[in-house]
Amino acid sequence: MNANARAYRLGDLNNETKFILTTVGIDTPDMLLDDVPDGTEVALVDHNENQQLMKILNKMRITHVIDHHKFGDLKTSDPIYLRFEPVGCTVTILTKLYRENNFAIDQKMAFLLTSAILSDTLHFRSPATTTDDRNILEYLIPLAKIDNITSYANSMFEVKSDLKGFSTRQIHFLDYKQYTFNNRTWGIGTGETCSMNKILERKDELLKEMNEEKK
Amino acid sequence: MNANARAYRLGDLNNETKFILTTVGIDTPDMLLDDVPDGTEVALVDHNENQQLMKILNKMRITHVIDHHKFGDLKTSDPIYLRFEPVGCTVTILTKLYRENNFAIDQKMAFLLTSAILSDTLHFRSPATTTDDRNILEYLIPLAKIDNITSYANSMFEVKSDLKGFSTRQIHFLDYKQYTFNNRTWGIGTGETCSMNKILERKDELLKEMNEEKK
Numbered sequence: 001m002n003a004n005a006r007a008y009r010l011g012d013l014n015n016e017t018k019f020i021l022t023t024v025g026i027d028t029p030d031m032l033l034d035d036v037p038d039g040t041e042v043a044l045v046d047h048n049e050n051q052q053l054m055k056i057l058n059k060m061r062i063t064h065v066i067d068h069h070k071f072g073d074l075k076t077s078d079p080i081y082l083r084f085e086p087v088g089c090t091v092t093i094l095t096k097l098y099r100e101n102n103f104a105i106d107q108k109m110a111f112l113l114t115s116a117i118l119s120d121t122l123h124f125r126s127p128a129t130t131t132d133d134r135n136i137l138e139y140l141i142p143l144a145k146i147d148n149i150t151s152y153a154n155s156m157f158e159v160k161s162d163l164k165g166f167s168t169r170q171i172h173f174l175d176y177k178q179y180t181f182n183n184r185t186w187g188i189g190t191g192e193t194c195s196m197n198k199i200l201e202r203k204d205e206l207l208k209e210m211n212e213e214k215k
Numbered sequence: 216m217n218a219n220a221r222a223y224r225l226g227d228l229n230n231e232t233k234f235i236l237t238t239v240g241i242d243t244p245d246m247l248l249d250d251v252p253d254g255t256e257v258a259l260v261d262h263n264e265n266q267q268l269m270k271i272l273n274k275m276r277i278t279h280v281i282d283h284h285k286f287g288d289l290k291t292s293d294p295i296y297l298r299f300e301p302v303g304c305t306v307t308i309l310t311k312l313y314r315e316n317n318f319a320i321d322q323k324m325a326f327l328l329t330s331a332i333l334s335d336t337l338h339f340r341s342p343a344t345t346t347d348d349r350n351i352l353e354y355l356i357p358l359a360k361i362d363n364i365t366s367y368a369n370s371m372f373e374v375k376s377d378l379k380g381f382s383t384r385q386i387h388f389l390d391y392k393q394y395t396f397n398n399r400t401w402g403i404g405t406g407e408t409c410s411m412n413k414i415l416e417r418k419d420e421l422l423k424e425m426n427e428e429k430k
Contacts, residue, residue: 070294071286079285082299100315 005043008032014174016119016160024111032056046090048074066093088133089120095136110143115156123153161193168202168209187213220258223247229389231334231375239326247271261305263289281308303348304335310351325358330371338368376408383417383424402428 007029013021021028034056042057043064049072064081065074068090071082085093091113098105105113117137121129146152163171176189193199199206222244228236236243249271257272258279264287279296280289283305286297300308306328313320320328332352336344361367378386391404408414414421 068294070291071289071297074286076285079283079299079301081301082286082297084294084297086294086296096315100311 014160015162016156019156019159020112020115020119024108024115026108026112036060045094048072048084066090066097068093085132086130088126088129089117091116091120092130092133092136095140096132105140105143107143107145110140111146114140114144114146114149118149118153118156119160122157123150157194161195163191163193163199168205171199171202171206172209172213229375230377231371234371234374235327235330235334239323239330241323241327251275260309263287263299281305281312283308300347301345303341303344304332306331306335307345307348307351310355311347320355320358322358322360325355326361329355329359329361329364333364333368333371334375337372338365372409376410378406378408378410378414381406383420386414386417386421387424387428 008031009029010032013028018028036056036059038059040060041063042060043066044057044062045066046068048065048067048069062074062076062080064083066083068085068087071084083093083097087093095105095113097103114137117133117140120126121133124134141149166174171191172189174189174191176187178185178187180186191199224244224246226246228243233243251271251274253274255275256278257275258281259272259277260281261283263280263282263284277289277291277295279298281298283300283302286299298308298312302308310320310328312318329352332348332355335341336348339349356364381389386406387404389404389406391402393400393402395401406414
């Protein structure tokens with residue numbers, strides 16, 4: 001484990017992530033740009049399917065993949081570090097790595113890690129939640145110094161589910177992935193909200209947008 | 216990590232492995248037979264390529280893969296536990312798992328683990344040896360209660376490289392794998408020995424055997 005690494009993002013942040021970063025006071029990571037030198041080492045976190053990877057990653061050298069999804073179609077020419085566990089959130093694995101390697105977790109990092117587990121497991125309401133996720137969150141909360149975890153989780157979810165300011169097209173592509181089943185390409189987009197009616201009111205424009213995309 | 220599991224082998228043991236088991240006094244694991252119930256859970260250790268797997272494994276449910284090779288073409292329908300590290304020996308990873316999960320390593324198990332690292336890294340002469348392999352071996356030796364590690368390693372290598380009793384065909388398939396490159400199938404067999412001349416004397420019969428297999 002090499003502690004000297006830098007976080008990059010591959011796309012725009014959703015409102016929940018922006019809220020978390022603002023609350024803890026951490027700057028938004030830079031976007032990974034395609035002027036990155038060929039062969040730069042990269043660790044993929046929370047994603048691994050080739051079809052989801054941007055072209056930029058093809059010219060980088062993947063050395064680590066840490067993920068809780070199914071292993072996809074990634075090919076490497078050499079053996080690399082893979083750490084996949086069927087848990088609710090990749091941060092549960094990342095926190096294990098911190099502990100196994102005796103790396104300190106400061107308050108801001110603990111806050112980010114806590115927020116990720118709350119988000120991915122919907123504060124344990126997701127059926128993908130495991131005992132490991134629960135134990136790791138319990139370990140992180142005191143380090144993150146969050147007094148009322150339920151209230152913090154709820155404010156995260158409220159921010160995430162507020163889709164008022166979003167265009168139909170933005171909702172469509174907020175969390176959008178393409179998959180191939182039976183030789184046909186399927187696009188699946190997820191827009192989470194606590195105000196179901198507000199979304200259902202926009203059903204017609206959403207269907208129109210989806211049909212446009214299919215063309 | 217579920218501590219309640221049983222070791223099986225997929226093929227015949229080489230002389231080195233037999234020597235190790237006899238020395239420490241552990242019975243040879245049973246061969247995995249094809250009457251194993253459908254859907255039995257299995258952890259693959261030190262191998263992962265589908266083309267190397269026996270038919271038996273196709274009807275089992277793979278839940279864990281722990282390996283130091285390149286990830287191959289394994290497909291699973293669900294997310295599973297994968298732990299791949301680019302180290303010289305898979306036992307280096309296994310020993311980390313013991314420690315991370317606070318499982319005790321008794322003398323016999325430490326002896327097996329030590330022997331595996333010595334074998335795979337050729338007692339650190341293999342270029343694939345990493346700092347992790349060295350550190351883990353250093354940790355294991357006192358637990359294994361082996362006084363003279365160099366002398367023990369040498370006796371292992373002598374046993375392994377004694378190919379006197381083996382037929383040409385047996386040498387051919389001692390450690391044999393098939394790979395596909397450029398749409399052609401290549402078979403690669405490894406016979407290790409300290410007496411190079413003894414093998415070279417059998418070059419003609421080995422080539423004849425290889426040509427037979429190609430037909």
